Amino acid sequence: MIERRPTLVDGHGDHRPLIELAVREGRLGAVRLLIDAGADSTQLTSYGDVLLQMAKDRRYEAIAAILETARARSTRTRPSRDHAIHTAAEAGDVARVRALLDADPTLLNQGDREGATPLQRAIIGRARRVVRLLLDRGADIHAAHPGPEGLRHVRLQAIDFAIWGGRSTVRPTGWRWLFLCVRELARRLRSRGNARPGPVHDPAIVRLLLARGAAYDLPIAAALGHLTRVAAMLDRDPARIREARPNGQLALSAAVGFGHDRIARLLLDRGADPTWPDAYGSSRGSALHAAARAGSRPMVEVLLAHGADPNGFVDAAGNAVFAARTPEIRALLVAHGGALDPYDLVWLDEDDDVMRRVKEDPDSARAGCGGVFTAVCTRGKRDLLRRLLDAGIRCDASAGGCHSYLLEQPDMLRSMLSKRGPGSRLPDGDGVTLLHETCAHVAPRIRVECAAIRLDADATISARDDEYRSTPLAWAARNNLPDMVDFLIARGVPTSLPNDELWATPLAWATARGHSRIVDMLRDTGATR
Numbered sequence: 001m002i003e004r005r006p007t008l009v010d011g012h013g014d015h016r017p018l019i020e021l022a023v024r025e026g027r028l029g030a031v032r033l034l035i036d037a038g039a040d041s042t043q044l045t046s047y048g049d050v051l052l053q054m055a056k057d058r059r060y061e062a063i064a065a066i067l068e069t070a071r072a073r074s075t076r077t078r079p080s081r082d083h084a085i086h087t088a089a090e091a092g093d094v095a096r097v098r099a100l101l102d103a104d105p106t107l108l109n110q111g112d113r114e115g116a117t118p119l120q121r122a123i124i125g126r127a128r129r130v131v132r133l134l135l136d137r138g139a140d141i142h143a144a145h146p147g148p149e150g151l152r153h154v155r156l157q158a159i160d161f162a163i164w165g166g167r168s169t170v171r172p173t174g175w176r177w178l179f180l181c182v183r184e185l186a187r188r189l190r191s192r193g194n195a196r197p198g199p200v201h202d203p204a205i206v207r208l209l210l211a212r213g214a215a216y217d218l219p220i221a222a223a224l225g226h227l228t229r230v231a232a233m234l235d236r237d238p239a240r241i242r243e244a245r246p247n248g249q250l251a252l253s254a255a256v257g258f259g260h261d262r263i264a265r266l267l268l269d270r271g272a273d274p275t276w277p278d279a280y281g282s283s284r285g286s287a288l289h290a291a292a293r294a295g296s297r298p299m300v301e302v303l304l305a306h307g308a309d310p311n312g313f314v315d316a317a318g319n320a321v322f323a324a325r326t327p328e329i330r331a332l333l334v335a336h337g338g339a340l341d342p343y344d345l346v347w348l349d350e351d352d353d354v355m356r357r358v359k360e361d362p363d364s365a366r367a368g369c370g371g372v373f374t375a376v377c378t379r380g381k382r383d384l385l386r387r388l389l390d391a392g393i394r395c396d397a398s399a400g401g402c403h404s405y406l407l408e409q410p411d412m413l414r415s416m417l418s419k420r421g422p423g424s425r426l427p428d429g430d431g432v433t434l435l436h437e438t439c440a441h442v443a444p445r446i447r448v449e450c451a452a453i454r455l456d457a458d459a460t461i462s463a464r465d466d467e468y469r470s471t472p473l474a475w476a477a478r479n480n481l482p483d484m485v486d487f488l489i490a491r492g493v494p495t496s497l498p499n500d501e502l503w504a505t506p507l508a509w510a511t512a513r514g515h516s517r518i519v520d521m522l523r524d525t526g527a528t529r
Helices: 018-024 028-036 051-057 061-073 084-091 094-103 105-109 118-124 128-136 158-164 174-190 203-211 218-223 227-236 238-242 251-257 261-269 287-294 297-305 327-335 342-347 351-360 362-366 372-378 382-390 400-407 410-418 434-438 444-456 472-478 482-490 506-513 516-524
Strands: none
Touching: 018 028, 018 051, 028 061, 051 061, 084 094, 084 118, 084 128, 094 105, 094 128, 105 118, 118 128, 118 158, 128 203, 158 203, 158 218, 218 227, 218 251, 218 261, 227 238, 227 261, 251 261, 251 287, 261 297, 287 297, 287 327, 297 327, 342 351, 342 372, 351 362, 351 382, 362 372, 372 382, 372 400, 372 410, 382 410, 400 410, 400 434, 400 444, 410 444, 434 444, 434 472, 444 482, 472 482, 472 506, 472 516, 482 516, 506 516
């Protein structure tokens, strides 16, 4: 299968990467095969774990050894911990960065807690002097950022941050904030006259990185508006039309996103398909989404004429209909088969349309990430919740990755549960119940209250999930939540079950993670394994 379809190795698309599944299930032969075929041994799992840690947690020593060897050969940055050099680099403190490197040269390519190097942090902060210093010191210009927790296949290099930017974590000082504002104003004045100037994060840093050997492929050329270079690349090798950045970014969506319509039309004429899988979970392409968001009706029309899917989603950003900047573009997309489900309409504050849709088609309430109720709860729409419940709509959609949204408002959780029959449960995803979620992703001030509400509604107190084979108590132990451990024990939760995996018990997790306080709590209740 891999010989016929090599992209299976990395798993860009709708399925979890094969290497992740092979490690999770302890398939030594499959792990070895996939690593030899080029699978990324450093990527994060769907639950934000490092593959090596997953193997060690499950005590798969042979698999861990293979991953250790592969990681040593990888150029991908490894998440470590935030260091003063990361903050100084992003803040533009060139003197501080120089002093830190003089004292410890090994900091040059050290990843922060998400894997960003000092060079990448400096680019995010538009700190040009720091960028130059780091490059002069030999910073790895091709280091691949592994992405924030829970996102796979991000793999952003320095040039990607210089073009598309990144999440800032350092607030500029007063003088630097003013300096950046003046610089941005000057850039906009210079570009005045262009109908839609491309919002490149920092063109000067882009030029510097390219001069120092940064990657310059078809998506980069398209993002920068280099029409002649794009045409020349395709003239030499037409197959490059499908070329993508390491994170999956395609040239077509890059050109559309930065308003380079001539390049976008050229790419379409040369065979680019707007429904090819693109970056950030866009399994049906993201060019149409970008054009709709920018309000470019001419480009929306061109892409639709080439078969773009108005219902194609961009991860966490809805489909093109949702993203449409104007009512006219939204109507055009709807005329081509695009639709907004109740989940989308909640975010657009179209509450009456939500009710109209669910009454016409009750199944539409299940669309979106966990269905309409996840959006209703995270937006705190109590009146809409009452209207939905009074209309007989119940929270029974597959929760997926949005489970925790149902727990953001305890009173709304109580309202949903009050409308359900005895013993009924809110939907689980991968065996993860809401009780599991309270031991992971819920704010400390409300997690015990949410757990109590859930248990009072007859929740299964010791359900095991598919990923960690662990009970909610084991999740609390793994995540170092003494308050939840204490609460669950007080409610009679057993410290282990007869058929628990030895590595998946609450005591095993607390011991492996070094949570000594929880270890003592569990042992005091009689836990032995």
